[in-house]
Amino acid sequence: MSAPVSAGAVWRRVLPVWLGLMALLALACAAAYAPLGPWTVAVSFGIAATQALLVALLFMRLDSASALIRLTAACGLFWSAILFSLSLADVLSRLTRT
Amino acid sequence: MSTRVAESPASLADPDELALGLPESYLSAGSTLGSWLTTTDHKRIAILYALSVTLFFFIGGVAATMVRLELFTPQADLVGADTYNKLFTLHGVIMVWFFLIPSIPTTFGNFLLPLMIGARDLAFPKLNLASWYLNVLGGLTTTAAVLAGGIDTGWTFYVPYSTTFSNTAVTVGVMGVFISGFSTIATGVNFIATTHLLRAPGMTWFRLPLFVWAMYTTSIIFVLATPVLALTLILVAAERTLGLPIFDPARGGDPILYQHLFWFYSHPAVYIMLLPGMGIVSEVITCFARRRIFGYEFMVYALVAIAVIGFFTWGHHMFTSGMSPYAALIFSFLSFVVAVPSAIKVFNWTATLYRGQVGFESPMLYVLGYIGLFTVGGLTGLFLASIPIDVHVQDTYFVVAHFHYIMVGATVSAYFAGLHFWWPKFTGRMYPETWAKFAAVLMFFGFNLTFFPQFIAGYLGMPRRYHVYPPEFQVWNVLSSSGAAVLAAAYLMPLGYLTWSLFFGARAVNDPWNASGLEWRTTSPPPRDNFFGRPAVLGKPYNYHPEGAEPVHDQPRMPSQGSLT
């Protein structure tokens, strides 16, 4: 581990991430009121995904985690993708038919 | 090194260890109730689970008996429509969530997984104990729902009936299942972490016994499917108790979405019930055919493939639900795909028997029965995966027969195979073999007599979940109910003679079947810490070659007379 030993070293690692997250929050809030039409959903959830990625990588330290743990996290996403894609295959194709 | 081991396994042993008298087993580590209820020993927790699972099996069995008794005649003579609905719901809920899902993983898995990989315990022993308490709490909650008037929705809790119309104790029932879900997730987390981190030196992934692979793949399903069910049950409970609109079609809700969420869990749950049995079959069939498993790597890939592809097929339960036909087409195709690895397993087991020195001891009889019943159940599954046939037989006894062949015929046979195979290891006692053989054969015939007629009745159009039926179906129902009586006898017999053996059975030696796994390299029953010293593994599992030879043991043998119980 690239051991930070002083309190300052700990904060230097995490504070910039927090600033980035707060900036993204402000951006998301502003973008929600912007006239982006159908892109609004993509932008707001895209920002959320970016924030979640930052939290996972830098707060929960997936960036320095072992391959096994990254794989575990990826499994959660992959299986969610199965759930979403096959369920929505039905829901969306039902919608287009009616 | 390895040739020396082959010549004389005992040459590896520490002479001091061999000179030990009878070692102390896990059973003698304390006999008070408190010592059992606070234990963190994976073996004792397995015994706790065995007791609770057996209790729930017989609760579910009583309900099944009532159902079959009612169906003996076409009229309603024993129970009315409402009671009948509650009976088959009770049977389904208890059998699925409190017997079939936990049965093999929490008993055999808990007991054997650390032994088979050469570990001292599971990774998180306290979590393991907590999972038993959650399971019992869930089971008692669901049983309380029965006492509070029962549930009449069927085990599937389909909305909007379960949320809007049913006047029965649905909320309490689903909360019981919800609680037990945490129990299975905890077990899954424990098994995965244990398999990854606590394997003995030399126990590489491709030296794992197939039972361990089966537990590992089952745990993946536990962890990734169960939370979806948990959330779905919360949605049902919230809609019922808080009146929140979730699936209510009157307010724009989508009941088909409920079925997606439910079957995203419940179809993989079929593989939760199936994969552990496949693991047991692989252990038993190699031992009694004295052969190395045919195509070990492909058996592993097949287990993994079933676990993963099993998540892609849930829609075949919904072909007639109003789901989009495009989605139905995709699900039908994917359901055919999952049959491939299942077929690989059946072919490889059969090939394992080829030129083996097949013995017909009771565990092997159960396993041979398993292969037959699983094949019938699997092939009729292909009927149901093809949309035109499914539309014809949806909600008939054909479906009932199909899933009972898989979940009862196959899985329960495997459960009994494992119970007999490892009974000497669990308890240190031998059971009466003649009785066991008789029960195994009786179970096979009783099962087929019960459920094969249901294929015919179903194909002829008899719908499921009715307490009355047209008289032309009576012949099939009489056959089925008679078979159920035989089956009940076959299930009760082991309860009798296994209990008898606890007190009067002969002391088991450490390796009564001359089997090859690590769990046989310790005493019967094993000591608290499982092994004397830390085992190391030098070769592949199922070391039964060459033909007729004794298996090659990696480990020093313990004194063969078992341990103090």
Add this chain to the structure above:
Amino acid sequence: MSDPAIATEALLREPWDGLKLPEEQALSYQRTGATFGIWIFIASEVLFFGALFLFYTAVRAEHAEAFAAAARETNIVYGTVNTALLLTSGLTAAAASRASEHAALIRLTRWCLVATALLGLAFLVVKGLEYREDIAEHLVPGPGFKLPEASAQLFFGFYWLSTAIHGIHLMIGIGLVARLIVIGWRHPERIPGNPQVEVTLLYWGFVDMVWLFLYPALYLAGRSG
């Protein structure tokens, strides 16, 4: 981890102590196991909330206008303040997790744990204020609901349920952090290097992430136009 002040012996648990490893290595391996275990659980939780968001996605696709109209009724001020509170608690949690690796940073660890729990409580207080306002505005589905379209109630079905489930997760997180605070108060030597610190704070991080997706789902839909 060669930090001499880490109380290895007090932290080692069964069965990791029986691996015939030196104590420090065994503790490090135990920590690997604990981290792996909580990540498996988090993957499981991803599916749990995944199912909840699937419900949202499907119903929003089926009733896009009603959802936009209903989402405009939520109070974006409360939502944004709460997001900021949770992100800040994520900051203190991450700092506590990193500081807990070093016995020299025990004070920082403890203060960050306290701050994390307090920020979590602040979130719940704001949530409570928001609930009170929602109830006053008749945003509880059922008779007398504020909006005329029936399917707008679906959005608020999701709103109440998802915030309640997230709130329960957060309360569990606060409880776990509070437990660490108590341990650190009674036995300060048991905090540095303790695998439970990282496990608890990983769980906290996950609860944060869930909210990051609930925020656009509940507060940002239907604001423009």
